[in-house]
Structure formats: structure tokens, C-alpha cells
Amino acid sequence: MHGFSDSNSLLACHTPEKWIETALRNQDILLIDHANCEKKAAATAMSLMFRYGERHLELQETLSRLAREELGHFEQVMRLMKKRDIRYRPLSAARYADDLRKHLHKHEPERLVDLLVIGAFIEARSCERFRALAPHLDAELADFYVGLAAAESRHFADYLRLARCAGTCELAARIHVFAKVEADLISGADNDFRFHSGVVF
Ligand SMILES: [Fe+2]
Numbered sequence: 001m002h003g004f005s006d007s008n009s010l011l012a013c014h015t016p017e018k019w020i021e022t023a024l025r026n027q028d029i030l031l032i033d034h035a036n037c038e039k040k041a042a043a044t045a046m047s048l049m050f051r052y053g054e055r056h057l058e059l060q061e062t063l064s065r066l067a068r069e070e071l072g073h074f075e076q077v078m079r080l081m082k083k084r085d086i087r088y089r090p091l092s093a094a095r096y097a098d099d100l101r102k103h104l105h106k107h108e109p110e111r112l113v114d115l116l117v118i119g120a121f122i123e124a125r126s127c128e129r130f131r132a133l134a135p136h137l138d139a140e141l142a143d144f145y146v147g148l149a150a151a152e153s154r155h156f157a158d159y160l161r162l163a164r165c166a167g168t169c170e171l172a173a174r175i176h177v178f179a180k181v182e183a184d185l186i187s188g189a190d191n192d193f194r195f196h197s198g199v200v201f
């Protein structure tokens, strides 16, 4: 274990207050983009299952369960949106995941380790943001987000465990690299407000 007992211990910065203020003023976009994130989390887990199928039985089992949970979250967000009369509409993706992936190693097994480390950061940030938002939200949404934070915290631990099993000695160095890139994306200026955006001025 690399000493990351909680998702916050992996992250190099907290969500800026300014992002929380923007989120509270844009709860429709928050929920629509959140729904997209859950769907993408399932798709990402499944694409890893296909790409690294034959070699990693533990990866198959862990990510299959994770993908099912993410689709369950997607359905929960959609139900809440329906209840609140929030119409689903297309939204561009945040730059976040694509920008993290720009730093991927090109060769295996380092590439797999990087993909799993990125997965851990995305889950850890989701967890941190759900917890940061919850005290400011209405009771229904707050309860929902506190529950999701617990699930994403497990997912963060799952991805880190798989990264350790994928077996290179440079895991700590890669975590260090992605922690810096991730924190810059979260604390820097961004064009559009999204669940994983930086600060929109
Ligand atoms: Fe989720």
C-alpha cells in the first residue's frame, strides 16, 4: 500500500470554493454532466476489460463489478433528473480525462499502470467533489452524493490495487506525475463548467 488510505490523500489540491459556487448556480449542468461521467466511467472500465482481457483475471472481476455499479449510478442520476424535470441534452466533455491521458506511457506494461492510476485519480476527485458539494445541497441531492462518495472511494482503492498488481516499480513516480497534472486541471482556469472542470471565471 502506498499510504493512500483515503481519496483525499491521493489528491494534491482541494476543489476550489469558486468551483462549488459555480456548481450551485448550475445544478442542471452539474447533473447532466454527472450522468455523462457515470456512463463514461462504465465505458472506460469495459474498454480496459477488453484491452487487457487475457492477462488479468482480477482486473476482469474488479472492473466488471465497477462498470455495473457505474451504470447503476447513471440510472440513479437519470431518475433524479426526471423527478426534477431536468431535460437531458448534449454537453461537450470536460477537458479533464483527455488531458490526463496526454501523459500516458506509450508502452506496456507502463501504459496499463498509467490508465489505472488515471482511473484512481478520476474516482478520487469524484469522491472529493461529492463530499465538497454535499453540505451545500438540498437534503435529497446531499444524501445521494454522500452515498456516491462512498462508492467512488471504493473504486479509487480498486484502481490503485490493480495498478499495484500490474507490476512496475515506478508506481509512486507515476502517481506523483499525475497528481501534479490533475491538480493543475482542477485549480486552473477553464472555459466551461463541468463536474471535473477547473475554475470558470
Ligand atoms: Fe459512479
Ligand SMILES: [Fe+2]
Residues within 6 Å of the ligand: 041, 070, 123, 151, 152, 155
Ligand atoms: Fe466510480
